[in-house]
Amino acid sequence: MNNGIDAAIRYAEAENERFLEELKDFIRIPSISALSEHKGDVLAAARWLVDALTRAGVQGARLVETEGNPVVYGEWMGKPGAPTALIYGHYDVQPVDPLNLWQSPPFEPEVRDGKIYGRGTSDDKGQVFMHVKAVEAWLKAVGELPVNVKFCFEGEEEVGSGSLPGCLEANRDLFQADVLVISDTSMLAPGRPAICYGLRGMAALQVDVYGAKGDLHSGIYGGGVPNPIHALVEILASMHGSDGRVRVQGFYDRVRDLTPEEREAIRGLGFDERALARDLGLSVLVGEAGYNYVERTTARPTLEINGIYGGFQGEGTKTVIPAEAHAKITCRLVPDQDPGEIMDLIAAHVSRHAPVGVRVEVQRFDGGRPYVAPLDHPGIQAAIPAYEAVYGTGPVFTRLGGSIPIVEEFHRILGLTAVMMGFSLPTENNHAPNEHFDLGNFKKGIRTLCVYWNELARRGLGEAEGA
Amino acid sequence: MNNGIDAAIRYAEAENERFLEELKDFIRIPSISALSEHKGDVLAAARWLVDALTRAGVQGARLVETEGNPVVYGEWMGKPGAPTALIYGHYDVQPVDPLNLWQSPPFEPEVRDGKIYGRGTSDDKGQVFMHVKAVEAWLKAVGELPVNVKFCFEGEEEVGSGSLPGCLEANRDLFQADVLVISDTSMLAPGRPAICYGLRGMAALQVDVYGAKGDLHSGIYGGGVPNPIHALVEILASMHGSDGRVRVQGFYDRVRDLTPEEREAIRGLGFDERALARDLGLSVLVGEAGYNYVERTTARPTLEINGIYGGFQGEGTKTVIPAEAHAKITCRLVPDQDPGEIMDLIAAHVSRHAPVGVRVEVQRFDGGRPYVAPLDHPGIQAAIPAYEAVYGTGPVFTRLGGSIPIVEEFHRILGLTAVMMGFSLPTENNHAPNEHFDLGNFKKGIRTLCVYWNELARRGLGEAEGA
Numbered sequence: 001m002n003n004g005i006d007a008a009i010r011y012a013e014a015e016n017e018r019f020l021e022e023l024k025d026f027i028r029i030p031s032i033s034a035l036s037e038h039k040g041d042v043l044a045a046a047r048w049l050v051d052a053l054t055r056a057g058v059q060g061a062r063l064v065e066t067e068g069n070p071v072v073y074g075e076w077m078g079k080p081g082a083p084t085a086l087i088y089g090h091y092d093v094q095p096v097d098p099l100n101l102w103q104s105p106p107f108e109p110e111v112r113d114g115k116i117y118g119r120g121t122s123d124d125k126g127q128v129f130m131h132v133k134a135v136e137a138w139l140k141a142v143g144e145l146p147v148n149v150k151f152c153f154e155g156e157e158e159v160g161s162g163s164l165p166g167c168l169e170a171n172r173d174l175f176q177a178d179v180l181v182i183s184d185t186s187m188l189a190p191g192r193p194a195i196c197y198g199l200r201g202m203a204a205l206q207v208d209v210y211g212a213k214g215d216l217h218s219g220i221y222g223g224g225v226p227n228p229i230h231a232l233v234e235i236l237a238s239m240h241g242s243d244g245r246v247r248v249q250g251f252y253d254r255v256r257d258l259t260p261e262e263r264e265a266i267r268g269l270g271f272d273e274r275a276l277a278r279d280l281g282l283s284v285l286v287g288e289a290g291y292n293y294v295e296r297t298t299a300r301p302t303l304e305i306n307g308i309y310g311g312f313q314g315e316g317t318k319t320v321i322p323a324e325a326h327a328k329i330t331c332r333l334v335p336d337q338d339p340g341e342i343m344d345l346i347a348a349h350v351s352r353h354a355p356v357g358v359r360v361e362v363q364r365f366d367g368g369r370p371y372v373a374p375l376d377h378p379g380i381q382a383a384i385p386a387y388e389a390v391y392g393t394g395p396v397f398t399r400l401g402g403s404i405p406i407v408e409e410f411h412r413i414l415g416l417t418a419v420m421m422g423f424s425l426p427t428e429n430n431h432a433p434n435e436h437f438d439l440g441n442f443k444k445g446i447r448t449l450c451v452y453w454n455e456l457a458r459r460g461l462g463e464a465e466g467a
Numbered sequence: 468m469n470n471g472i473d474a475a476i477r478y479a480e481a482e483n484e485r486f487l488e489e490l491k492d493f494i495r496i497p498s499i500s501a502l503s504e505h506k507g508d509v510l511a512a513a514r515w516l517v518d519a520l521t522r523a524g525v526q527g528a529r530l531v532e533t534e535g536n537p538v539v540y541g542e543w544m545g546k547p548g549a550p551t552a553l554i555y556g557h558y559d560v561q562p563v564d565p566l567n568l569w570q571s572p573p574f575e576p577e578v579r580d581g582k583i584y585g586r587g588t589s590d591d592k593g594q595v596f597m598h599v600k601a602v603e604a605w606l607k608a609v610g611e612l613p614v615n616v617k618f619c620f621e622g623e624e625e626v627g628s629g630s631l632p633g634c635l636e637a638n639r640d641l642f643q644a645d646v647l648v649i650s651d652t653s654m655l656a657p658g659r660p661a662i663c664y665g666l667r668g669m670a671a672l673q674v675d676v677y678g679a680k681g682d683l684h685s686g687i688y689g690g691g692v693p694n695p696i697h698a699l700v701e702i703l704a705s706m707h708g709s710d711g712r713v714r715v716q717g718f719y720d721r722v723r724d725l726t727p728e729e730r731e732a733i734r735g736l737g738f739d740e741r742a743l744a745r746d747l748g749l750s751v752l753v754g755e756a757g758y759n760y761v762e763r764t765t766a767r768p769t770l771e772i773n774g775i776y777g778g779f780q781g782e783g784t785k786t787v788i789p790a791e792a793h794a795k796i797t798c799r800l801v802p803d804q805d806p807g808e809i810m811d812l813i814a815a816h817v818s819r820h821a822p823v824g825v826r827v828e829v830q831r832f833d834g835g836r837p838y839v840a841p842l843d844h845p846g847i848q849a850a851i852p853a854y855e856a857v858y859g860t861g862p863v864f865t866r867l868g869g870s871i872p873i874v875e876e877f878h879r880i881l882g883l884t885a886v887m888m889g890f891s892l893p894t895e896n897n898h899a900p901n902e903h904f905d906l907g908n909f910k911k912g913i914r915t916l917c918v919y920w921n922e923l924a925r926r927g928l929g930e931a932e933g934a
Binding site: 200202204211212213214216217218219220221222223224225226227229230232233234236237238240242280281282283284285286287288293296297300301302304305306307308309310311312313316317318319320321322325326327328330332355356357365366400401402403 | 667669671678679680681683684685686687688689690691692693694696697699700701703704705707709747748749750751752753754755760763764767768769771772773774775776777778779780783784785786787788789792793794795797799822823824832833867868869870
């Protein structure tokens with residue numbers, strides 16, 4: 001089998017220039033899922049991927065219909081008894097505005113200084129394409145893969161993955177596998193590969209406070225009637241203590257603490273808090289006492305007020321007591337917090353802290369569950385030697401502060417543990433102008449994935465969850 | 468002199484229909500000071516008043532130039548040794564929008580159901596005109612007034628009286644008098660005349676809180692960086708206690724307490740708090756503990772947040788930590804609070820309560836001083852029998868929750884005590900569509916003023932402040 005790896009890697013090295021030209025074709029399709037005028041382009045990108053999988057030697061590549069944009073499916077199941085990996089990614093991209101800040105047009109990919117520029121190069125077409133090419137390398141150079149693989153590339157990730165859970169539930173057998181492999185996260189820094197093993201969940205709400213039936217003159221009524229802004233700031237201020245902890249009763253009850261090993265690993269990352277503060281224009285970073293910045297933003301739950309509004313917002317002064325005031329809140333959740341329960345706790349807190357005289361309502365928006373993978377999962381452990389072989393160093397293990405809600409859905413619906421091997425860099429302008437992708441990581445990443453399939457086959461998945 | 472009063476009153480009664488027609492002419496001039504396209508109309512209203520004063524027998528009626536709209540001046544000084552009253556009012560009016568809510572056009576005065584409808588009928592052209600006609604009644608029927616009078620009618624009251632203080636300072640001799648008489652407030656209710664003896668002052672500020680140099684993703688940075696909205700609500704919530712008192716240190720230090728007599732008088736007004744709450748759509752009225760609604764809104768200082776804004780304010784959710792957040796504040800002040808000092812105290816409070824990590828600024832806007840007249844001033848005492856003679860009941864003494872800042876300026880610049888005899892009703896839609904003025908009070912008010920000049924002459928001003 002070792003000869004197999006060498007052959008696959010040699011193939012990938014030899015064909016690298018062609019891979020790059022093909023990737024450019026993929027990037028040229030403006031598959032912006034948020035804009036209805038690009039509906040046809042989104043479909044074109046899906047069809048392009050079906051062709052690319054077929055050309056790579058993948059079998060039965062096709063579109064699976066959903067309520068929205070189709071899922072691209074394909075498989076190679078020629079290794080009975082070996083583990084089956086489901087490879088997830090997305091072929092839709094973010095909008096490009098502000099267009100004038102792009103140095104080269106977003107859908108005319110251009111290589112500058114060892115990087116390919118264009119919308120989707122890093123998030124996530126470039127990484128999706130690397131998986132296609134690693135499989136192609138094995139199939140074309142060796143004639144087979146050491147494991148079985150299935151592909152699930154969706155076209156709605158940038159608009160919330162609304163159709164995918166239903167598609168997974170409706171096609172459980174098709175997508176059934178032993179492990180989930182995703183390349184849609186980032187490395188820690190150049191030369192420092194990372195496996196993301198945790199994603200925070202979310203609970204989003206709005207607090208609405210109502211006073212008198214109309215705005216009142218604050219000269220005439222001031223001091224005599226309830227002011228909804230006063231009530232709102234009192235309610236909101238009660239949600240945090242001076243130690244930075246959330247004071248909503250029960251908020252931390254289900255939080256799974258970091259293990260000493262995790263805290264050790266996070267401290268070992270050598271994150272430079274002072275440099276970040278400087279970059280953000282801040283004198284100091286703040287937050288929950290007892291945790292460092294990385295812990296606070298990835299492994300601790302938060303409650304952030306994202307917006308507040310009420311009354312007069314123009315220039316100067318208007319002497320009004322407004323009839324209403326509002327605030328937007330999102331919480332980031334960690335295992336084992338439940339978004340519905342957190343919304344209940346916050347609603348109860350708001351009721352408890354609402355002063356006399358005002359009427360208070362809580363609107364509930366989206367919720368998403370947190371996810372954390374077991375670090376000792378053999379699918380994750382198999383990635384370590386793959387990175388070491390190519391990068392000369394093993395991956396660090398990171399958690400992401402934000403969420404990729406679909407990861408938790410894969411776990412809940414199909415029982416799959418996710419191995420998140422990302423090859424982009426945190427500085428590659430995902431969602432922003434001048435998105436780009438480092439061609440060194442493009443090349444090394446394909447090679448890492450080639451080795452990974454071999455390591456996964458060699459170790460197997462044993463008794464692992466999802467096996 | 469008693470024959471004089473009778474003659475003056477008979478004249479006013481006999482000429483009432485003509486007075487009303489002349490008032491309609493005055494109302495027809497759309498002297499909206501806030502809108503530059505009405506500049507010519509504002510000037511036309513001033514000129515109309517000069518003519519009206521001249522026709523009434525007032526001497527030297529003319530325009531006094533200011534930095535803005537002119538002041539209308541006139542005098543009758545034929546009673547050497549008698550008190551001199553300066554009569555203040557304004558000939559400018561509020562804008563009329565929303566126009567579609569007017570039952571008849573705002574500048575086409577119409578009498579319906581014993582009331583005259585039109586912009587300015589109550590605020591303040593109708594009341595200004597009553598003073599002109601009361602003086603005319605004495606001069607035409609008797610040939611003289613029992614006191615000396617001067618007129619000072621400005622054209623910028625509805626836009627903040629910006630030019631008047633400078634005009635008063637530049638023309639001290641011209642405007643010098645013994646007492647100030649103003650009809651720009653309201654009665655307590657139909658049949659219940661009122662003298663307003665107190666006006667709250669104002670201090671207006673904005674609190675600005677700044678965090679990172681740009682908006683941040685609350686998934687990625689949430690829990691790790693300062694959130695300016697959190698800081699703002701914490702600062703604002705610290706400004707009131709649960710007893711409704713303002714917790715800014717020193718805020719109440721200079722507050723002149725209500726006398727037991729004043730509190731007695733306010734309780735004697737029989738104000739129906741429950742009815743007001745119902746009208747406003749509130750379950751209950753709230754405010755500073757230990758004071759009733761009338762005390763809280765007229766004789767106690769307040770701190771009201773008039774507006775708040777920061778971050779995302781659209782539909783649904785946006786996961787952002789904003790770079791900044793803002794709040795608008797106005798305080799209503801009572802004697803002997805000083806607006807500049809109150810702004811200092813609030814700025815110090817904001818600094819003291821600003822959490823670590825954010826930068827906080829306080830912008831200072833307008834300030835206006837509170838005013839309260841001594842109830843035992845003979846100019847005020849003289850009004851009691853005048854009301855009794857015409858309304859069959861003496862006036863109640865009220866304070867106004869809002870401010871007419873120019874009253875305090877007259878006191879400060881010219882040393883004048885104000886006698887605020889208002890004849891409008893609180894329900895006459897000042898500043899709103901369908902402004903109107905009760906013709907019964909128009910008639911009774913002119914008569915009351917005729918009697919007042921006689922009472923003022925009879926009692927004199929003795930050793931009173933401003934005499």
